[in-house]
Amino acid sequence: MKTYDMAELAVRNLRESILRNSLTTVGISVxxxxxxxxxxxxxxxxxxxxxRLQKSGLFDTVVVTSRRDLRGFNxxxxxxxxxPAESPTLNESARQKIAQLPDVLEAYPDIRxxxxxxxENKPYLTMVAGLPxxxxxxxxxxxxxxxxxxxxxxxxxxxxxxxxxxxxxKMPKTGGEEASVIELAKPLLGKQLTxxxxxxxxxxxxxxxxxxxxxxxxxxxxxxxxLKIVGxxxxxxxxxxxxxxxxxxxxxxxxxxxxxxxxxxxRDTTNLAGGMPAxxxxxxxxxxxxxxxxxxxxxKKMGFNTFSIVDATRSLxxxxxxxxxxxxxxxxxxxxxxSIGIVNTLVMAILERRREIGIxxxxxxxxxxxxxxxxxxxxxxxxFGGFVGVALGWTIGRVxxxxxxVYLKRQHFPPEQIWFVxxxxxxxxxxxxxVVSLLSGLYPASRAAHLDPVQALRYE
Amino acid sequence: MSGVFRSTNPIxxxxxxxxxxxxxxxxxxxxxxxxxxxxxxxxxxGLLGTSGSGKSSLLNLIAGLDHPTSGTxxxxxxxxxxxxxxxxxxxxxHTVGMVFQSFNLIPSMTLLENVELxxxxxxxxxxxxxxxxxxxxxxxxxxxxLRHRPTELSGGEQQRASLARALxxxxxxxxxxxPTGNLDSQTGTEIMNFIREFNQTLGMTIIMVTxxxxxxERYASRMIFLAxxxxxxxxxxAVSATAGHAxxxxx
Numbered sequence: 001m002k003t004y005d006m007a008e009l010a011v012r013n014l015r016e017s018i019l020r021n022s023l024t025t026v027g028i029s030v031x032x033x034x035x036x037x038x039x040x041x042x043x044x045x046x047x048x049x050x051x052r053l054q055k056s057g058l059f060d061t062v063v064v065t066s067r068r069d070l071r072g073f074n075x076x077x078x079x080x081x082x083x084p085a086e087s088p089t090l091n092e093s094a095r096q097k098i099a100q101l102p103d104v105l106e107a108y109p110d111i112r113x114x115x116x117x118x119x120e121n122k123p124y125l126t127m128v129a130g131l132p133x134x135x136x137x138x139x140x141x142x143x144x145x146x147x148x149x150x151x152x153x154x155x156x157x158x159x160x161x162x163x164x165x166x167x168x169x170k171m172p173k174t175g176g177e178e179a180s181v182i183e184l185a186k187p188l189l190g191k192q193l194t195x196x197x198x199x200x201x202x203x204x205x206x207x208x209x210x211x212x213x214x215x216x217x218x219x220x221x222x223x224x225x226x227l228k229i230v231g232x233x234x235x236x237x238x239x240x241x242x243x244x245x246x247x248x249x250x251x252x253x254x255x256x257x258x259x260x261x262x263x264x265x266x267r268d269t270t271n272l273a274g275g276m277p278a279x280x281x282x283x284x285x286x287x288x289x290x291x292x293x294x295x296x297x298x299x300k301k302m303g304f305n306t307f308s309i310v311d312a313t314r315s316l317x318x319x320x321x322x323x324x325x326x327x328x329x330x331x332x333x334x335x336x337x338x339s340i341g342i343v344n345t346l347v348m349a350i351l352e353r354r355r356e357i358g359i360x361x362x363x364x365x366x367x368x369x370x371x372x373x374x375x376x377x378x379x380x381x382x383x384f385g386g387f388v389g390v391a392l393g394w395t396i397g398r399v400x401x402x403x404x405x406v407y408l409k410r411q412h413f414p415p416e417q418i419w420f421v422x423x424x425x426x427x428x429x430x431x432x433x434x435v436v437s438l439l440s441g442l443y444p445a446s447r448a449a450h451l452d453p454v455q456a457l458r459y460e
Numbered sequence: 461m462s463g464v465f466r467s468t469n470p471i472x473x474x475x476x477x478x479x480x481x482x483x484x485x486x487x488x489x490x491x492x493x494x495x496x497x498x499x500x501x502x503x504x505x506g507l508l509g510t511s512g513s514g515k516s517s518l519l520n521l522i523a524g525l526d527h528p529t530s531g532t533x534x535x536x537x538x539x540x541x542x543x544x545x546x547x548x549x550x551x552x553x554h555t556v557g558m559v560f561q562s563f564n565l566i567p568s569m570t571l572l573e574n575v576e577l578x579x580x581x582x583x584x585x586x587x588x589x590x591x592x593x594x595x596x597x598x599x600x601x602x603x604x605x606l607r608h609r610p611t612e613l614s615g616g617e618q619q620r621a622s623l624a625r626a627l628x629x630x631x632x633x634x635x636x637x638x639p640t641g642n643l644d645s646q647t648g649t650e651i652m653n654f655i656r657e658f659n660q661t662l663g664m665t666i667i668m669v670t671x672x673x674x675x676x677e678r679y680a681s682r683m684i685f686l687a688x689x690x691x692x693x694x695x696x697x698a699v700s701a702t703a704g705h706a707x708x709x710x711x
Contacts, residue, residue, distance in 0.1 A: 364553025
């Protein structure tokens with residue numbers, strides 16, 4: 001019998017016992033739905049974690065330091081590389097060279113300094129750091145009140161929540177509940193802060209320099225700048241820094257233009273770098289975590305120390321592979337139960353249609369025709385169940401996602417997509433349902449094919 | 461006793477020392493017990509005997525539905541015992557057509573679909589299939605009942621549809637197992653006239669199982685008698701040659 005005819009006959013046979021076959025198909029649908037819902041949540045969570053990590057910039061960042069600082073991130077580099085005194089200075093020209101390496105998105109200097117900020121005539125001492133404009137998309141600003149800097153040179157600052165609390169005199173008591181960022185931001189947004197800082201200005205060398213002083217002469221001048229508070233961030237954008245964490249952030253370009261005296265400037269008074277500013281740290285953003293290693297190697301070759309968290313992504317991916325596997329197994333359990341339903345339905349159908357099978361054989365159906373017919377019936381139920389199941393699983397995933405977001409909203413968190421159904425899952429789940437159904441149909445189909453026609457025709 | 465071949469036509473079926481034994485508990489049932497008979501092409505054979513005499517068992521063996529315990533059924537020089545299951549299915553599909561006492565139409569299908577079914581197994585093209593089935597049903601006078609299901613029809617109509625189905629693949633043999641057993645005499649006559657027509661106009665070889673001697677005498681050209689699985693009589697039917705024609709449409 002032709003495949004098309006077989007499928008057509010299978011569908012009409014299934015329609016004959018519509019209730020029983022529908023129930024069996026619903027069983028398959030529920031199995032497929034649980035599989036799709038589980039896996040779509042697993043995949044969604046994996047993507048969420050991936051997005052978060054990508055946004056946090058932890059995994060596509062290489063931190064570059066000069067060996068001249070004598071504070072390499074690991075001892076091995078210090079022992080193997082050139083001696084600190086012979087290694088290059090991490091200055092603007094080095095930064096530009098790094099920025100031109102393949103797969104590097106940007107390389108910016110880390111500028112941070114301790115300074116005094118005045119708010120409502122009261123001084124506050126804190127660490128200020130420059131933030132590149134690209135940090136706008138960092139997830140640390142997800143729950144931020146106010147706005148990110150209007151431009152890369154605007155006289156604006158973003159405060160970390162705890163510093164905002166300090167300005168308002170609302171420091172949380174130990175064990176007490178922290179004030180919400182919304183509360184803290186209200187009175188502060190739009191207000192001005194005055195920053196006092198030490199500016200490094202190059203002094204003309206006229207007459208003062210001797211043949212021994214080959215470096216750049218500069219003087220340090222105390223200055224004041226007025227800065228507008230544009231945002232209060234809930235999370236800590238500088239959490240990687242540990243001890244040197246800044247609590248006030250200004251646009252990086254602004255920080256550079258202010259020529260604030262850096263701790264490294266003192267050391268650089270003795271080197272031959274000329275008028276070029278030197279940095280303690282340069283942060284390099286790479287296109288994707290997979291390109292971190294080659295970029296890191298290239299920078300190391302230039303004679304700098306580097307640091308990145310590459311291995312963490314690998315183990316994270318492994319964790320999600322295991323999670324997906326477990327979710328998949330749990331999802332498949334329901335499908336396994338459904339497959340028993342198919343076997344049951346088809347075995348019942350053989351009993352019911354014994355005579356029909358006998359007739360078909362008497363008028364010329366081969367074993368293959370009968371087997372194929374039962375097989376096709378299992379396949380059709382599988383395909384229907386697969387389609388309905390995917391739709392059901394998609395809906396379940398969506399509902400869970402919606403519920404989670406309602407909960408997140410109540411907890412004052414931004415909404416998240418924790419569920420994702422990729423195309424391969426849709427097609428894979430339908431194919432899986434068909435394969436499982438066909439496997440379940442194997443036994444009933446071969447039993448039907450080997451039915452003795454004489455016995456079957458005698459059966460009333 | 462061995463069947464004697466008297467026709468001048470070539471031999472179509474040669475049955476040699478055929479036996480079919482069943483085991484039922486401790487008892488051995490000899491449904492067919494050492495039968496040898498030859499049937500010529502174009503013959504109309506009436507297979508007679510009482511209930512349990514083995515006539516249906518013999519018919520099933522000729523139809524290739526059952527396997528003999530011993531002996532052979534040779535149809536057009538092909539030994540059925542040597543056929544694979546697949547070959548037997550093909551033989552049932554193309555060489556023999558079967559008609560049963562209880563019609564054996566598939567209740568969930570319309571008449572058209574029932575008649576079309578052997579064509580589906582024969583992988584005949586969809587459009588051709590429908591027109592052939594229509595023609596076959598028209599031939600037995602059921603063109604108005606194409607879309608009816610068997611349960612919506614009378615016994616006679618069902619048996620006519622089953623005749624149409626048996627003929628659809630143009631087989632050489634029509635094997636009929638008590639074709640009028642469930643019908644009143646008038647409808648039975650109608651059916652028998654169709655069968656005789658197939659025999660006479662299409663040259664089909666008919667083997668008809670019946671326990672009604674009168675029916676066999678009226679239509680068959682030869683009568684084979686079975687008792688306890690053995691062949692106990694084989695005679696040409698002198699009556700039918702004249703009676704059949706004399707009766708014409710059957711009365």
